[in-house]
Amino acid sequence: MTDTHLLKTPLHSFHIENGARMVPFAGYDMPVQYPLGVKQEHLHTRAKAGLFDVSHMGQFKLVGSNGAQALEQLLPIDVIDLPEGKQRYALLLNEQGGILDDLMVTNAGSYHYLVVNAACKVEDAAHIRAHLPEGLELQEMADHALLALQGPAAVDVLATLNPAVAELKFMDNVELTLLGETCRVSRSGYTGEDGYEISVPAAKAVALASELLSHEQCELIGLGARDSLRLESGLCLYGHDMNAETDPVSASLIWAISKARRADGERAGGFMGAEPVLKALAEKRPAKKRVGLIGSTRAPVREGTQLFDASDKPIGVVTSGTFGPSCEKSISMAYVNFGEHEVGTEVFAEVRGKKIAMTVSKMPFVEQRYVR
Amino acid sequence: MSNIPADLKYADSHEWVREEANEVVVIGISDYAQEKLGDVVFVELPEVGEEFNAGDAVAVVESVKAASDIYTPVTGTITEVNASLEDSPEQVNEDAYEDGWLFKVKMSDPEEVNDLMDADSYADQCTEED
Numbered sequence: 001m002t003d004t005h006l007l008k009t010p011l012h013s014f015h016i017e018n019g020a021r022m023v024p025f026a027g028y029d030m031p032v033q034y035p036l037g038v039k040q041e042h043l044h045t046r047a048k049a050g051l052f053d054v055s056h057m058g059q060f061k062l063v064g065s066n067g068a069q070a071l072e073q074l075l076p077i078d079v080i081d082l083p084e085g086k087q088r089y090a091l092l093l094n095e096q097g098g099i100l101d102d103l104m105v106t107n108a109g110s111y112h113y114l115v116v117n118a119a120c121k122v123e124d125a126a127h128i129r130a131h132l133p134e135g136l137e138l139q140e141m142a143d144h145a146l147l148a149l150q151g152p153a154a155v156d157v158l159a160t161l162n163p164a165v166a167e168l169k170f171m172d173n174v175e176l177t178l179l180g181e182t183c184r185v186s187r188s189g190y191t192g193e194d195g196y197e198i199s200v201p202a203a204k205a206v207a208l209a210s211e212l213l214s215h216e217q218c219e220l221i222g223l224g225a226r227d228s229l230r231l232e233s234g235l236c237l238y239g240h241d242m243n244a245e246t247d248p249v250s251a252s253l254i255w256a257i258s259k260a261r262r263a264d265g266e267r268a269g270g271f272m273g274a275e276p277v278l279k280a281l282a283e284k285r286p287a288k289k290r291v292g293l294i295g296s297t298r299a300p301v302r303e304g305t306q307l308f309d310a311s312d313k314p315i316g317v318v319t320s321g322t323f324g325p326s327c328e329k330s331i332s333m334a335y336v337n338f339g340e341h342e343v344g345t346e347v348f349a350e351v352r353g354k355k356i357a358m359t360v361s362k363m364p365f366v367e368q369r370y371v372r
Numbered sequence: 373m374s375n376i377p378a379d380l381k382y383a384d385s386h387e388w389v390r391e392e393a394n395e396v397v398v399i400g401i402s403d404y405a406q407e408k409l410g411d412v413v414f415v416e417l418p419e420v421g422e423e424f425n426a427g428d429a430v431a432v433v434e435s436v437k438a439a440s441d442i443y444t445p446v447t448g449t450i451t452e453v454n455a456s457l458e459d460s461p462e463q464v465n466e467d468a469y470e471d472g473w474l475f476k477v478k479m480s481d482p483e484e485v486n487d488l489m490d491a492d493s494y495a496d497q498c499t500e501e502d
Contacts, residue, residue, distance in 0.1 A: 298413065298458070300439075
């Protein structure tokens with residue numbers, strides 16, 4: 001059932017050889033699960049080490065002079081003082097303060113390295129290029145694959161190829177040699193676990209994946225488990241838990257606005273969308289707010305489910321939901337009216353005509369285990 | 373190849389039916405169906421005493437991916453449901469034909485069972501769908 005219009009990552013054949021069930025995702029033919037199955041893949045990642053192909057994501061180099069200043073025009077984070085070898089989470093905003101994408105920005109020394117969502121990469125690149133001053137060029141690293149190795153055993157697995165990876169701390173991002181090839185290795189990921197993301201030349205991707213997978217602690221993990229892992233860890237999925245209609249304050253992503261760029265910061269404002277975002281930040285009273293919900297039953301409460309208060313008044317909608325294999329609870333993210341967002345508030349989800357009680361809960365739903 | 377016991381009857385919507393005494397049948401989903409659904413995380417069952425027509429949606433099986441309606445292949449009254457699935461829905465994956473059964477129906481028209489497929493016909497249907 002191969003759709004010829006779908007793009008393939010350099011690991012496409014590798015997935016099929018390893019028994020993956022492939023599905024279309026963001027224009028790519030991607031593995032949703034392997035023979036282990038979504039639940040076991042999820043649990044394996046939390047217990048040992050899971051290997052993910054995330055090569056569909058967009059990798060870019062911003063090359064030229066004053067890249068940090070240019071990025072600060074577009075992103076509400078501190079790029080100028082981002083140390084070399086460090087990466088930072090950022091939101092790409094439009095003039096209204098709506099979120100166009102979320103991304104990682106690394107100071108790679110002679111350039112900035114960006115990783116953006118697959119579904120957004122064409123629009124992101126066009127948007128960034130349209131706002132770059134003379135002397136800067138955004139280059140897509142189409143000849144690179146991206147692997148994520150996640151879980152408590154990730155460090156042991158990757159250290160067999162280069163012991164230096166064990167020295168990295170959360171959000172370090174440096175060049176290291178793996179299998180004789182220069183790779184960009186960051187200690188980061190999107191599962192809430194310790195782990196790494198590895199940018200590797202496409203020609204070496206299968207060799208690296210095979211080598212990692214040969215470790216007895218390591219299993220291949222598909223998009224299905226990637227979704228439940230990130231949701232348990234309270235991490236947003238772009239296009240679901242945030243989009244161009246939501247701003248960082250509504251999305252409960254205030255932490256992604258660096259101190260230096262806030263109203264009282266040393267380089268206050270000066271980014272696209274600064275005016276509405278800093279206003280919303282000062283007011284801290286968005287019409288709707290992203291919250292975590294835990295269900296009173298095991299029934300998954302999925303994206304699109306309407307939420308009500310005790311008097312049956314509509315108060316919000318679910319944007320992601322599943323049964324969390326590790327927390328063993330029905331968990332969701334939702335946008336609810338301001339006032340219904342406090343932890344402990346009881347709301348009611350309408351599932352197949354019945355109302356299921358859910359409680360607004362703090363996120364993450366499981367403990368994050370980053371190595372800082 | 374999935375497991376399709378020869379002593380059961382099958383509906384084209386992938387439920388299996390086992391005849392017990394007194395015109396009561398046990399209903400579940402086939403091994404083929406559970407494999408297609410993936411890991412089951414939640415099962416919503418009907419109330420004992422509810423009446424349904426053949427073809428009615430009476431239960432919901434939710435996997436990590438999606439919710440799927442389960443239809444009763446026969447007309448009648450629910451006499452028992454597998455309440456252990458509330459805490460252990462994975463039994464639907466692990467033992468689709470025994471521990472993973474869903475509900476029992478007291479048939480009002482026992483002849484309906486004869487309209488269902490035997491194992492061979494159902495095996496053919498599964499092969500075609502793959």
